[in-house]
Amino acid sequence: MPTPETALWRAGAFAADDWRFPAAGEPVPADGKVALPKARFLAERAALAGRNGPIGVVLESGESLADIEDDVPRFGLIVLRFARYADGRNYSTARILRDRLGFRGELRASGDVLRDQVLFMLRAGFDALEIAHAGTVATLKEGRIVGVHRHYQPASNEIGESAAGLRGWQRTSRRLASN
Amino acid sequence: MAKAQATGALAVTANDLRSGTVVFRRPDGRWSEEVLEAEIALTAEAAQALLAGARADHDACIVVEPALVEITMTGNRPAPRHLRERIRAQGPTVAYGAAAAN
Amino acid sequence: MYRYDEFDLGFVRERVAEFRDQVARRLSGEMTEDQFKPLRLMNGVYLQLHAYMLRVAIPYGVLSGRQMRKLAHIARKYDRDYGHFTTRQNLQFNWIKLADMPAILEELAEVEMHAIQTSGNCIRNVTADHFAGAAADETVDPRPYAEILRQWSSLHPEFSFLPRKFKLAVTGAAADRAAIQVHDIGLEAKRDAKGDIGFAVWVGGGQGRTPMIARKLRDFLPEADLLAYCEAILRVYNLEGRRDNKYKARIKILVHEKGTDEIADAIENEFASLKGKALDLPAAEIARIAAYFAPPALADLPARSAKLEAAKAADVALARFVDRNVSAHKRPGYGIVTVSLKPVGLPPGDATSAQMDAVAALAERFSADEIRVSHEQNLVLPHVRLDDLPELFAGLAAAGLATPNAGLVTDIIACPGLDYCSLANARSIPVAQRISERFADLGRQHDIGDLKIKISGCINACGHHHVGHIGILGVDRKGEEFYQITLGGSGDETCSIGEIVGPGFPADRIVDAVEQVVDAYLGLRRDPGETFLAAYRRVGLKPFQEALYADA
Ligand code: SF4
Numbered sequence: 102m103p104t105p106e107t108a109l110w111r112a113g114a115f116a117a118d119d120w121r122f123p124a125a126g127e128p129v130p131a132d133g134k135v136a137l138p139k140a141r142f143l144a145e146r147a148a149l150a151g152r153n154g155p156i157g158v159v160l161e162s163g164e165s166l167a168d169i170e171d172d173v174p175r176f177g178l179i180v181l182r183f184a185r186y187a188d189g190r191n192y193s194t195a196r197i198l199r200d201r202l203g204f205r206g207e208l209r210a211s212g213d214v215l216r217d218q219v220l221f222m223l224r225a226g227f228d229a230l231e232i233a234h235a236g237t238v239a240t241l242k243e244g245r246i247v248g249v250h251r252h253y254q255p256a257s258n259e260i261g262e263s264a265a266g267l268r269g270w271q272r273t274s275r276r277l278a279s280n
Numbered sequence: 281m282a283k284a285q286a287t288g289a290l291a292v293t294a295n296d297l298r299s300g301t302v303v304f305r306r307p308d309g310r311w312s313e314e315v316l317e318a319e320i321a322l323t324a325e326a327a328q329a330l331l332a333g334a335r336a337d338h339d340a341c342i343v344v345e346p347a348l349v350e351i352t353m354t355g356n357r358p359a360p361r362h363l364r365e366r367i368r369a370q371g372p373t374v375a376y377g378a379a380a381a382n
Numbered sequence: 383m384y385r386y387d388e389f390d391l392g393f394v395r396e397r398v399a400e401f402r403d404q405v406a407r408r409l410s411g412e413m414t415e416d417q418f419k420p421l422r423l424m425n426g427v428y429l430q431l432h433a434y435m436l437r438v439a440i441p442y443g444v445l446s447g448r449q450m451r452k453l454a455h456i457a458r459k460y461d462r463d464y465g466h467f468t469t470r471q472n473l474q475f476n477w478i479k480l481a482d483m484p485a486i487l488e489e490l491a492e493v494e495m496h497a498i499q500t501s502g503n504c505i506r507n508v509t510a511d512h513f514a515g516a517a518a519d520e521t522v523d524p525r526p527y528a529e530i531l532r533q534w535s536s537l538h539p540e541f542s543f544l545p546r547k548f549k550l551a552v553t554g555a556a557a558d559r560a561a562i563q564v565h566d567i568g569l570e571a572k573r574d575a576k577g578d579i580g581f582a583v584w585v586g587g588g589q590g591r592t593p594m595i596a597r598k599l600r601d602f603l604p605e606a607d608l609l610a611y612c613e614a615i616l617r618v619y620n621l622e623g624r625r626d627n628k629y630k631a632r633i634k635i636l637v638h639e640k641g642t643d644e645i646a647d648a649i650e651n652e653f654a655s656l657k658g659k660a661l662d663l664p665a666a667e668i669a670r671i672a673a674y675f676a677p678p679a680l681a682d683l684p685a686r687s688a689k690l691e692a693a694k695a696a697d698v699a700l701a702r703f704v705d706r707n708v709s710a711h712k713r714p715g716y717g718i719v720t721v722s723l724k725p726v727g728l729p730p731g732d733a734t735s736a737q738m739d740a741v742a743a744l745a746e747r748f749s750a751d752e753i754r755v756s757h758e759q760n761l762v763l764p765h766v767r768l769d770d771l772p773e774l775f776a777g778l779a780a781a782g783l784a785t786p787n788a789g790l791v792t793d794i795i796a797c798p799g800l801d802y803c804s805l806a807n808a809r810s811i812p813v814a815q816r817i818s819e820r821f822a823d824l825g826r827q828h829d830i831g832d833l834k835i836k837i838s839g840c841i842n843a844c845g846h847h848h849v850g851h852i853g854i855l856g857v858d859r860k861g862e863e864f865y866q867i868t869l870g871g872s873g874d875e876t877c878s879i880g881e882i883v884g885p886g887f888p889a890d891r892i893v894d895a896v897e898q899v900v901d902a903y904l905g906l907r908r909d910p911g912e913t914f915l916a917a918y919r920r921v922g923l924k925p926f927q928e929a930l931y932a933d934a
Contacts, residue, residue: 344429
């Protein structure tokens with residue numbers, strides 16, 4: 102789904118996207134990594150069951166996990182779209198995916214992804230960011246994100262985090278390195 | 281917020297980005313804390329031109345929240361017409377701080 | 383009081399650095415106002431009518447003398463030498479330069495304070511009973527739990543972009559001084575028969591455009607489950623709360639639209655998946671935080687102070703002050719002193735830097751270095767020896783802070799209104815000033831007795847008018863200020879929302895109207911012991927309507 106202007110940042114580094122996002126009406130390729138909008142996934146769920154390559158799903162802003170909770174284990178990618186960064190529902194959806202439904206595939210934030218929310222997103226369980234905002238891309242590249250790395254809550258993606266002391270819910274996270 | 285009217289007198293107000301101070305746009309395009317120094321537009325076209333200049337200053341990170349305000353003239357002294365804007369131009373209607381305490 | 387450890391201090395410092403970076407990006411033009419606004423709001427920075435306003439959190443209302451002096455210093459150095467204490471245990475500075483914000487936040491961090499989440503669609507400053515840790519009627523000190531909630535809610539990765547703001551209040555006494563039933567979450571800490579601590583959990587209360595009283599979802603939530611349960615409530619709200627209309631976005635609307643049962647089920651469901659995991663509150667951690675709130679070393683004293691009684695007998699003003707502004711303390715021989723920020727004719731809740739310094743000095747000398755800020759816009763000195771009251775009274779009087787009107791008709795709550803607030807429809811402060819001038823006579827005030835007047839300059843209800851015994855709401859009627867009166871509201875454990883009495887009044891009639899209401903009450907009360915609220919609850923709106931609209 103990244104357009105020429107978006108960059109994909111994944112688990113700490115910029116990467117080329119190996120997923121394909123067939124447009125409406127375009128057939129689903131027989132193999133390779135393919136992610137579909139929720140409605141299309143639901144409509145073609147039976148047919149997709151026999152497919153070889155990994156399957157992913159894209160949830161637009163406001164779309165919930167209803168009807169696809171049982172499919173979560175088969176997804177290799179779940180994309181949650183932020184139409185506006187101030188719409189915080191995806192943070193809860195991400196945490197439910199990680200903590201309750203045990204999703205271990207790639208969880209990608211896309212849309213209005215800005216540097217000031219990157220740390221929140223990572224702690225909520227996202228491990229990939231599809232970024233359209235040039236300033237955010239540059240800042241991540243240069244390792245210049247200024248944020249708070251001491252946390253008062255356990256998070257859903259604690260790679261690189263450690264319990265920081267007496268308080269059971271206290272954590273520290275690493276700074277985002279440049280790459 | 282006041283809408284441009286072809287007939288009424290209008291000025292442009294905003295807040296200075298750095299200090300937050302209430303300012304009015306002067307005829308020379310600079311900003312003043314004094315409504316007395318504000319450029320007064322008497323036609324819709326003049327008001328739009330005034331606002332366009334203010335918006336450019338908004339985009340240039342000089343001011344925020346530029347808006348037209350209706351002005352009434354007493355002789356040639358301009359003052360905002362509505363209470364809200366008068367309070368913005370002149371400060372709170374109640375004494376505050378040490379002035380109130382004494 | 384709570385003291386920051388290195389982690390807490392590091393946290394606040396990092397937040398200051400983050401905000402410094404955000405301000406720099408705004409000033410350099412890297413960020414637009416639209417991008418910056420939600421970020422500045424999350425750190426309590428508003429653009430008000432006249433200038434930027436900074437709202438500083440006073441978590442659960444607790445301050446030391448040193449912290450108060452710092453607030454005074456900031457008022458002097460960066461503002462116009464005063465500050466405004468709000469109805470949510472915050473302090474607002476009204477004339478701050480954006481460019482100075484990072485330096486101010488750094489100064490606050492030096493004394494373990496911040497402005498984190500004092501605005502924005504996130505979990506706001508957690509409030510508590512302002513008599514916590516001192517009140518004679520307290521069962522459980524709510525402050526340790528308020529502190530734990532403060533920490534848990536700070537920069538919460540899941541709940542920083544909620545549908546709307548979210549307010550928690552905690553009390554630990556049967557008499558509710560924290561107005562928990564008009565909060566998004568209200569908690570009452572209590573003990574069961576075995577002596578274990580738990581919480582009554584109220585959800586979905588609030589004021590604003592659609593005032594609602596909260597529903598009790600749990601009567602006794604075990605202490606260890608506090609964070610997991612709150613996280614469950616917030617998660618349900620974050621996912622389901624309305625985002626299409628900001629006037630319908632608070633959790634109260636969600637509870638109302640879906641019904642208490644459905645919401646309770648959804649919360650219990652979430653809770654089931656969160657309980658027993660990382661958010662469990664270990665007893666050792668509660669004990670560690672509670673230790674910070676251990677009572678100060680207070681002496682064993684007789685319940686009655688001969689010194690105070692003698693001084694009262696000689697000084698009517700002192701006697702009046704003690705009668706109204708001193709409340710019962712847990713320990714014999716001590717009292718809780720309310721420092722009224724409502725002198726007749728002045729803006730409610732304002733304090734000059736000199737007054738802040740004076741209160742700091744008096745707290746250090748007479749109140750174990752503790753100050754509280756109440757949601758009624760007063761200050762509190764929680765641990766004062768009765769023997770010391772005459773001297774404290776003199777010290778307060780010298781600073782213009784000895785007004786003996788706590789809980790009386792002139793102890794008015796008023797939001798900043800149109801004199802400061804960009805959302806206002808009408809002015810609040812001048813109305814409060816004129817009412818307090820009208821009722822200035824102390825004998826008359828004491829005769830009227832307990833009466834809470836609360837004034838808001840718009841329907842956002844920051845002045846809590848819905849829960850005022852007499853509530854006043856400013857509205858804009860064709861460019862003119864008008865004021866609507868509600869009667870019978872109350873924010874305590876007998877919580878009720880005031881009822882609109884009838885058509886509003888213009889600015890030049892509102893004070894007369896309030897006086898007519900008060901006179902009507904005086905005429906119909908059974909005896910001087912029947913308070914305004916009790917009388918209202920007995921007789922209802924009608925006699926007051928007749929008094930107000932007789933010649934209409
Ligand atoms: S009630 Fe309205 S006028 Fe008063 S402070 Fe709140 S938003 Fe402003």
